[in-house]
Amino acid sequence: MSGRRHLLAATAGLLAAAIAGDAGAQQRLASLYMFIPAGPGGGWDGLGRAIEQVARQAGLVGSFQFENVGGAGGSVGLPRFVGQRRGRPDALMVTGSIMVGATLTNKTPVGMKDLTPVARMTEEAGVVVVPASSEIKDIKGLFDALKANPGGTSVAGGSAGGTDHITLGLILKALGRSAKEGSYVAFAGGGPAQAAILGAQVKAGISGYSEFAEQIKSGRMRALATTGGQRLDPSIPTLKESGVDVVMTNWRGVFAPPGIRPDARDKLVALMTEIHALPAWTEMLKTREWADAFLTGEAFSAFLAQDVTQTEAVLKEIGLA
Amino acid sequence: MMDSIAGLQLGFANALTLGNLGWALLGCFLGTAIGVLPGIGPALTIALLLPITFKVEATGAFILFCGVFYGAMYGGSTTSILLNTPGESGSIITALEGAKMARNGRAGPALATAAIGSFIAGTIGTLGISFLGPVVVDLALRLGPAEYFSLMVLCFVTVSAVLGGSALRGLTSLFFGLLLGLVGIDLQTGQPRMTLGVPELLDGVNVVLVAVALFAVGETLYMAWRHTNEAPQVRQVGSIMMSREDWRRSIGPWFRGSLLGFPFGVMPAGGTEMPTMLSYYAERKLVKPEHAKEFGTTGAIEGVAGPEAANNAAAAGILVPMLTLGLPTSATAAIMLSAFQSYGINPGPLLFEQQGVLVWTLIASLYIANIMLVVLNLPLVGLWARILKVPQPQLYAGILVFATIGTYGISNSVTDLVLLYVIGIIGMFMRRFDFPTAPVVIGMILGPMAEQAMRQALTISEGDWTTFATRPVSLVILLLAATALVGPRLYRAIRSG
Numbered sequence: 160m161s162g163r164r165h166l167l168a169a170t171a172g173l174l175a176a177a178i179a180g181d182a183g184a185q186q187r188l189a190s191l192y193m194f195i196p197a198g199p200g201g202g203w204d205g206l207g208r209a210i211e212q213v214a215r216q217a218g219l220v221g222s223f224q225f226e227n228v229g230g231a232g233g234s235v236g237l238p239r240f241v242g243q244r245r246g247r248p249d250a251l252m253v254t255g256s257i258m259v260g261a262t263l264t265n266k267t268p269v270g271m272k273d274l275t276p277v278a279r280m281t282e283e284a285g286v287v288v289v290p291a292s293s294e295i296k297d298i299k300g301l302f303d304a305l306k307a308n309p310g311g312t313s314v315a316g317g318s319a320g321g322t323d324h325i326t327l328g329l330i331l332k333a334l335g336r337s338a339k340e341g342s343y344v345a346f347a348g349g350g351p352a353q354a355a356i357l358g359a360q361v362k363a364g365i366s367g368y369s370e371f372a373e374q375i376k377s378g379r380m381r382a383l384a385t386t387g388g389q390r391l392d393p394s395i396p397t398l399k400e401s402g403v404d405v406v407m408t409n410w411r412g413v414f415a416p417p418g419i420r421p422d423a424r425d426k427l428v429a430l431m432t433e434i435h436a437l438p439a440w441t442e443m444l445k446t447r448e449w450a451d452a453f454l455t456g457e458a459f460s461a462f463l464a465q466d467v468t469q470t471e472a473v474l475k476e477i478g479l480a
Numbered sequence: 481m482m483d484s485i486a487g488l489q490l491g492f493a494n495a496l497t498l499g500n501l502g503w504a505l506l507g508c509f510l511g512t513a514i515g516v517l518p519g520i521g522p523a524l525t526i527a528l529l530l531p532i533t534f535k536v537e538a539t540g541a542f543i544l545f546c547g548v549f550y551g552a553m554y555g556g557s558t559t560s561i562l563l564n565t566p567g568e569s570g571s572i573i574t575a576l577e578g579a580k581m582a583r584n585g586r587a588g589p590a591l592a593t594a595a596i597g598s599f600i601a602g603t604i605g606t607l608g609i610s611f612l613g614p615v616v617v618d619l620a621l622r623l624g625p626a627e628y629f630s631l632m633v634l635c636f637v638t639v640s641a642v643l644g645g646s647a648l649r650g651l652t653s654l655f656f657g658l659l660l661g662l663v664g665i666d667l668q669t670g671q672p673r674m675t676l677g678v679p680e681l682l683d684g685v686n687v688v689l690v691a692v693a694l695f696a697v698g699e700t701l702y703m704a705w706r707h708t709n710e711a712p713q714v715r716q717v718g719s720i721m722m723s724r725e726d727w728r729r730s731i732g733p734w735f736r737g738s739l740l741g742f743p744f745g746v747m748p749a750g751g752t753e754m755p756t757m758l759s760y761y762a763e764r765k766l767v768k769p770e771h772a773k774e775f776g777t778t779g780a781i782e783g784v785a786g787p788e789a790a791n792n793a794a795a796a797g798i799l800v801p802m803l804t805l806g807l808p809t810s811a812t813a814a815i816m817l818s819a820f821q822s823y824g825i826n827p828g829p830l831l832f833e834q835q836g837v838l839v840w841t842l843i844a845s846l847y848i849a850n851i852m853l854v855v856l857n858l859p860l861v862g863l864w865a866r867i868l869k870v871p872q873p874q875l876y877a878g879i880l881v882f883a884t885i886g887t888y889g890i891s892n893s894v895t896d897l898v899l900l901y902v903i904g905i906i907g908m909f910m911r912r913f914d915f916p917t918a919p920v921v922i923g924m925i926l927g928p929m930a931e932q933a934m935r936q937a938l939t940i941s942e943g944d945w946t947t948f949a950t951r952p953v954s955l956v957i958l959l960l961a962a963t964a965l966v967g968p969r970l971y972r973a974i975r976s977g
Contacts, residue, residue, distance in 0.1 A: 199527035199815040212534055212822065227527065228891060230683025231665045231672075238679045239893075264670035265682060313940045320670035344625075344936050345667045350801065350809035354748030357805070360624035361940060373806050373828020446824045479670055 187430050189221045194244070194252040196236025198229035202367065206280060206411050207253040209447065213439045219430060232261025232318060238269040244416035248423035251277065255411035257321055259470050264320035264479045271467060275424055276459045278431040279412035281444065282452035284387030285326055286368045286395070288380040290359040298383040298401045301363055302334060309340040315352045315361040319345045320479045323365040325470065326386055326407045328477045333403040338477045356380060367409055369448045387450075410452055410466075412459070428455050484611050490837060491844030500543050503536075504845050507544040508852045511551015512860075516559055520889050521568055522552040523811035526819070533822040538838055543845040545819065549812055550602060550849045553795045554857050557594040557788050562587060562867055563879045565696040565886070570752035570791040572691045572921055573760050576642065577775065577783030579695070584778045585718030587865040592722045592858065593730045593781055594788040599854040601738040601789035605796025606846045608742045613800045620747045620801070625936035626947050628749050630957035632930035637964045638757040639923070641764045644776075644916035653915050657923025660685050661931075668935050680895035687924050689887055693900045694917040696883045698907020700876045705908065707873075720862045729771065730785040733763050737789030744790075745797020748809045749933070752794040753925045759786035765968055796846070803839055805829050 193211065197203045204227065214220040228236035233254055244250040252274065262270045289295045295304060304312045309331060316323030324345070328338035344361055346352035349370050356364040357379055364371070364380075368391055374380040384398045385391045386407040398405045415427055434440055435453045444451055454462060494500065514520045526545050533541050556571040561578035574594065581590040608616065623631075643650030663674045664684030675681040722730070737759040744750035763782040764775050774780040801807040806828035808814035820827045825835055832839055870878065887900045910917055941947035948954050 198811055199523055199818070201814065204527075204815075205818055205821065208530060208818070208822070211531070215531075216534065225527070226892070227524075228893075232670075234665075235679055235683045261670070265665060265672055267679060267682075269679070310942050318670060319666075319668055324670075342939055342942065344939050345670075346936070347667055347932075350807040350813070351749045353805075353807050354621055354801070354809070355624065355936075358621035358624060373826055373830065377829035379805075379829055447821060 185218070186221055187219045187426070187433070188249060190224065190249060191220045191222075192224050192226070192244070192247070192250040194236065194240045194250065195225065195227045196229070196233035196240065196252065196254060196258065197227065199227050201229075202283075202409075202411060203233075203253040203255065205447065206449075209443050210253075210280075210413070210434060213437055213443055214430075214434050216439060217434075217437055219433060231265060232321060233258035234261050234265045234267050237262065237267065237273075241269050241273045241417055246418040247416055248419055248426070250416050251413045251427065252416075253411065253413055256409050256466065256470070257317075259467055260320050260322065260325060260474065261318075263467075263471050263474050271463060273417050274414040275417060275419055276463055277413045277415050277424065277427050277455065278435070279410050279452050279454040279459050279462065280431070280435070281412075281449040282387075282408040282410040283367045283369060283449060284385045284391050284397075284408050285322065285365055286371055286375070286385050286391075287326075287363060287365050287383045287398070288356060288371055288375065289363045289383060290356055291379050291381055292359055293362065293381065295363070295383070296381075298396060298398070301383055302330075302401075302403065304362070305331060305341075306334050306336065309336050310342050312363065313342045313344050313361040315344045315346055315355045315364040316366055317345065317349075317352065318347065319343065320474060320477075322367075322407065322409045324477070325473050326365050326405065328473055329405040329407065330398065330403055332476070333405055338473070372448060391450075408450075408452075412454075431455065487836065487840040488610060488844060491840030491842070492847075494539065494837065494841040495543065495844040495848055500540060500841075500845065501848065503540045503543040504547045504849050505852055507547020508551045508849050508856055509547075511548040511553075512555040512853065512856060513551075514548070515552035515555020515567060517567065517886060517889070521811070522549045523815050525552070526812065526815045530815070530819060530822065533819055538823045538825070539841050541819065541823075542816075542838065542842045543849075545816055546842060546846055547849045547852075549795070549816075550792075550846065551853055553602070553792045554595065554598050554853045556791070557598070557784075558591065558864055559882075561590045561594065561784070562864055563696060563882060564699060565879060565883050566688060566691050567886070569687050569691075569925065570756060570794065571788070572688070572753070572925075573756040573787040574784055574791070575691070575695055576760065576918055577779045577781075580777070580779030581781065581784065582779075582865075582868060586779060586781075587868055588718060588720035588861055589722045589726045589781060590779070590784050591861040591864055592720075593726065593734075593785045595854060595857040595861065596722075597730065597734045597737065597785045597789040598792040598857075599850055600734045601741060601792035602796055602850040602853070603847070604735075604738040605742050605745070605793040606843065606850065608746075608793075609796060609800055609803070609846070610843055613804050616743065616746045616797075617801055617804050620743070620750075623747060623749075623953065624951070625749075625933045625940065626951050626954045627957065628747075629930055629933040629937055630948060630954040630961070631754065632926050632933060634957055634961040634964065635754050635757050635922075635926055636930070637961050638761040639919050640965065641761050642776075642916055642918040642922070645914070649913075649915045650919050653910070653917065653919040654923040657690075657920035658927040660690060660920070661924040661927035667932055668939070678895060680891075680893050684928070685899060685924070686890055686896065687921065689890060689896055689900055690903055690924055691921045692883045692887060693903035694907035694910070694920060696879050697900060697904030698911055698917065700880050700883075701904055701908040702911045703872070703876055705912075720865055726781055729768075729781050732766070733759070733782045733786035734789045736762060736766075737786040737791075738793040741790035741793030741795075742797045745794035746800045747797075748801055748807055749929075750794070750797070751810070752791050752798075755790040755794050756787040757922060757926075759790040761964070762786065799846075802827070803831060803842075806831060 560566045560571040560575035564579035566572045741755040744755040763786040802813040
């Protein structure tokens with residue numbers, strides 16, 4: 160760990176520490192290394208930097224050091240974090256459901272089981288949209304199209320095997336078609352996928368709600384249904400109440416490296432609990448339109464195990480795991 | 481139109497405060513510095529600067545970020561020209577002619593034409609953002625995967641300009657590049673291909689790494705291999721200024737490159753690489769017969785001016801979908817969008833209406849940054865060119881160190897260093913046995929993009945191949961590609977026959 164990037168990171172950290180030095184609360188950690196297994200600007204990066212913003216303003220953590228190692232739904236960064244940070248008490252990695260799917264499709268030797276779960280922080284329901292110009296007016300219309308001709312109803316989303324793809328697979332299954340029949344068009348990153356939907360190059364699209372929220376508000380995309388347990392927007396139905404028993408959310412959380420001592424893990428859990436209790440965090444969830452999904456300890460571990468099993472079952476059916 | 485002018489007036493009034501000019505200057509300076517260093521790009525730099533959004537007001541922060549973004553585009557060409565070591569994928573094509581010019585004592589004019597070309601392209605691009613943004617975006621959204629595939633076919637024609645003496649050798653190089661491009665996870669199925677079980681390869685091989693390995697490391701190893709014990713030669717630096725002739729030859733390429741680059745930047749799946757290739761091809765075909773032999777030998781100034789302008793205009797274009805639709809079509813745009821979010825602003829189609837003052841101030845600061853950058857960079861030309869006075873053994877040793885550090889900076893990965901030297905050794909043998917290296921890089925950039933676009937298009941058309949010919953825009957582009965390939969030959973045949 161050297162090289163100019165770290166030097167730069169350290170300099171930026173110092174600068175920022177000097178700026179934020181006026182906050183008063185009791186410091187829990189002098190410094191925290193935050194590993195993001197994705198490029199800057201995405202959902203995991205956003206969560207990591209939101210934690211930084213809240214924790215530093217409250218004076219809970221002295222300084223943060225970030226490292227982004229992107230690629231392959233986190234499969235490139237994961238083995239790096241596990242290998243280089245083993246046993247380190249002051250390191251956290253931001254990740255979530257996308258990595259569960261990616262480690263299964265890529266069949267990586269290092270998986271979620273190699274991480275020490277600390278806390279689940281947020282979750283986000285997905286949304287199914289069509290271009291504003293589409294003749295499909297509601298979710299029933301899309302269901303009919305998918306039932307009649309799944310191959311001709313192209314659906315855009317993120318990389319293959321990810322949450323969006325799994326959602327489509329589950330919908331097709333619930334409609335009595337096979338998950339394999341779907342015509343899923345994978346795009347790298349949110350920009351090209353949104354562009355394909357806005358330009359009506361595809362019939363429909365699936366992604367995290369916040370990614371499409373502004374396009375829906377401006378009327379360039381029509382939201383047909385959200386994928387969570389409850390309505391996100393009072394005017395948009397959920398898949399479940401539309402007669403398709405699919406509930407799918409994209410959760411994000413923080414993990415410690417393997418092999419850390421129980422007291423070190425408890426300290427990190429306490430830190431995240433404290434951050435979660437701050438009014439600034441509640442404010443952050445509101446501005447970012449993230450749903451609170453705070454969960455720690457045994458309950459989080461149990462949830463994780465269940466999520467891995469479920470995801471694996473769907474991916475096997477699509478033929479990707 | 482009137483709205484745009486009123487908006488710009490407002491923007492300039494806001495941007496021209498002492499504080500904001502300070503942010504712009506700081507951004508330009510930082511951007512030029514990171515542009516010169518390979519490995520660190522604008523996205524990473526802005527990510528590292530994000531904590532300032534906690535304390536600095538939005539206008540100042542975005543002016544800083546835009547300065548970094550434009551500055552990096554200026555700085556990127558410097559190492560391409562001087563050291564044959566491109567810092568980012570958009571300046572790989574600049575290295576083809578730029579490094580040859582530097583080797584033949586024309587480093588000064590090459591750097592100057594790149595800087596002035598960047599200024600002209602940046603200004604044209606920023607004018608495009610101000611006045612054409614929403615219109616161009618709506619046109620760009622009509623392009624689907626089928627059209628992108630056809631565009632990439634058109635770009636493949638460029639390869640014919642860099643094949644070298646033997647078509648067989650050139651095509652071998654191209655296929656080596658296509659092969660390297662296949663490494664990594666396949667987007668459409670999520671399955672790893674040719675990764676040999678190495679997790680670092682799941683994300684594919686970085687194209688800048690390959691360009692640096694083939695151009696810089698390969699050449700250095702080759703020089704070390706063929707080294708003789710003569711007195712070390714010192715390269716000439718030659719004239720620093722552009723001659724009247726250089727100006728005359730650069731003006732056309734600057735404008736053609738700018739006009740080519742901007743629309744590609746606006747396209748959500750366009751990017752900066754394709755227009756640089758097309759510009760290079762166009763300049764090579766349009767060059768006056770008396771200068772044609774300079775291409776690929778002593779270095780032609782047209783081959784620097786055009787691609788560099790295309791690169792910068794495309795970079796400006798990338799801001800259009802970001803500002804008008806909130807679409808993150810590049811890593812830098814994505815991180816800027818997340819900066820908007822830390823101010824509680826949700827960037828989207830309503831950004832211009834809801835945050836008009838901020839957006840217009842940002843656009844005004846782009847004009848200011850552009851002027852600052854050309855003022856900052858032109859005096860540096862003399863200083864940079866003097867690097868070439870370093871005796872060759874030391875210069876090449878320096879290039880090797882620089883390439884190694886830069887590659888490590890891309891992802892802090894030892895695997896990347898191993899790849900750099902393995903591909904570097906391959907590059908050394910390619911040089912020895914007269915295989916051109918440029919087709920490898922072009923194949924690597926275009927291959928994966930073309931493959932994904934083709935498969936996306938075929939999924940949408942349910943496997944119907946005629947989609948490329950029945951969609952009118954796609955058909956036009958394919959016909960253009962055929963003309964570009966056969967046209968010059970036909971023209972010559974008719975003229976001589």
